[in-house]
Amino acid sequence: MKNFSTKFHPDSHHHAKESHNQETRRQIKETIEEEEKARCEWDFSLSTIVSSRNNSTASISDALGVIEFDQTNSIVATGGIARKIRIYNLESLLPHESTSQDVHHTVCLDHARAGDYYICTPAKLSSLRWKPGSDGRVLGSGDYDGVVMEYDLERRVPIFERDEHGGRRVWSVDYSHCDPAMGASGSDDGTMQMWDTRSESGECVATVQPSVRRSAVCCVEFNPFGGPIVAIGCADRKVYGYDLRMMADPLFVLDGHRKTVTYIKFLDNVTLVSASIDGCLKLWNSDSSNVTRTYHGHVNSRSFVGLSVWRDGGLFGCGSENNKVFVYDKRWSEPVWVHESSSTGRDGFVSSVCWRQAGEDQCTLVAGGSDGILQVFQGRRKSQTG
Template sequence: MKNYSSSLQIPTHPNRTLIPEEEKEEQNNPQPAHDNDPEEKPRPEWDFSLSTVISSPNSATDAIGVIEFDQSENLLATGGIARRIRIYSVQKSLTSPENGGGGGAAGENRVTFLDHAAACEYYICTPAKLSSLKWKPGSGSRVIGSGDYDGVVMEYDLEKQVPIFERDEHGGRRVCSMDYSNSDPVLGASGSDDGTLQMWDPRCEGGDSIASIQPNRVVSSPVCCVEFNPFGQPIIAVGCADKKIYGYDVRRMVDPVFIFEGHQKSVTYTRFLDSQTMVSSSVDGCLMMWNTEDQSLIRTYRGHVNNRRFVGLSVWRKGGLLSCGSENNRVFVYDKRWGDPIWVRGFEHVGQTRCDRGFVSGVCWRQMEEERCTLVAGSSDGVLQVFEGQRKVPM
């Protein structure tokens, strides 16, 4: 552990979006059946519309890999290959006054177009490309943590706009994901291409890891995602390139308390929907919902295209909606009750001409009202688009 205050050197790194080599080949893979009633179709209960587009002339070299709202839901942070953490104010940049901050029927809202330089409150330069961002609980939205391609976890004081903490325990291998526990004391964890989960407690003298776990004990398999259960249970979920999801009790990090098997390729994201329900994403092109109590598969979601890259996953807990990106450059929204998408929107290029269509590389819901919602999506072209939704009034 270091108290970090020296100047930062900027190395070069590969593209964050690629999955480990062993996952690049097969596209036709068997999928587990989901339990949806084939007679029941998703009901159109929501209207979504595009509210704001944020881009810049050099967006094509500024792929957005991660998007995170803070605990107050008033600030948004983004990171990616441009080695910058950008901070946006929701009220000033992401919510258009003409739209009333809510959203209406598709096509009713006026779209606001902004430049990144004008839209973001400020940005912090980082020493490497970023793969993960998390706001630190209990910091009053002052501290944000990041995982990067150098295998380093950093914390930044946003008020002073300086790095204040560094962990380098992954041997220079990319940190794919990092997270904080919401419990007291605040625990931190990171997963890496080195095949390990590292966990630390800031109270520990010297800052050494309190646990170093290799989920796959037979073959070192990259850890693609880590997430603490945010509802009070002492559980951390770990998704790996070996197609499995491991759950550990943070009080005794020896053996997993559950292992979920069902995905056919690397598990790229896990998100807790409630205290005993978790959603996972994989480059097998599907999402899966799991019950962590009886360790059963509840439902499988299909429609988006994902066979190679990190495309994001976010859950809106109050509304029961899921969202992910897609390699066909579209944003997908699923209702947790149905396996087919309820809304799909193409991600148009803004002021750019490219042969490569790009892909939607990150999504994040704003966890606010129950009748209105805000979804922010980022692309490999460095463009942010803000969508606002409103629940339809029953006839």
């Protein structure tokens, strides 16, 4: 019997077929991605870069961890490792708006000149939130020392302080839109605590420990549409929703992420968006507790990179550990726009983002980096006839 083993390898045909299938799948994926990007209704451009004069020596000590627009959408507050709350007027960040300059020309500014003022804080900041109904005067913060504070920006002094998390880092703070005097904080101690700022001691109204193992509470958000729901994202990979009128047990549990949930945002009364260090975003229906869509593209395996939703436009913004800003349209799983940051650091990443909740045919996204650089992007709706 002849030996054909040197002439024919049984696996060779299989390998060739599998290689062809992989190439076909890659081409299909690329085609789908291009079609999705083509369907994007927006053109984005980088309008402004704000950095420090000594940006060449920027380090982790400059990292921006949080960016927040006030209720008028005209004031921006930032905070982070540098122990400063910086306040910017949007007009200062967008000089294009008041000049005849080409909108596609990027302006470079210095923090000292672009900012209105700053307030020094006793600890590194992990969260900021404007207090509803305060006309942009009161700003709440959570810090690495486990302390919640409020600042009167008109007088530039602290007016409220609460330290009930045993010195464990506060990751997130928010205010109820039904009763703005009521706030909540989520901490490494595994609890979300609700408190009343009308009490000098910040009286604890309720304490929730979502995880049996006391996993860290990384994000807290009240329903901004006025409903009695607060959503909590935890290190146990789940999102919990509680009815403020009955907090003994969660109203819903959203289970689908593979790692810590870092952000949770309401898109409407029943739709939420979550981010995780498993490298994806998820869109949820809280009524059914089901995942509607999963979004992939950005890189996120260890850090908080920011998540913000522009509700009117149906767009999500997030950072990435590969130093890029990503924009997703809620309708499609792949990003519709990606911009590489101008960071000078080798290991820099985009650490915070925030949409301006205003506009119909134009939008504004502000992103902050681990190097302290602030970037302002503007989007304009594409011409329907173009």
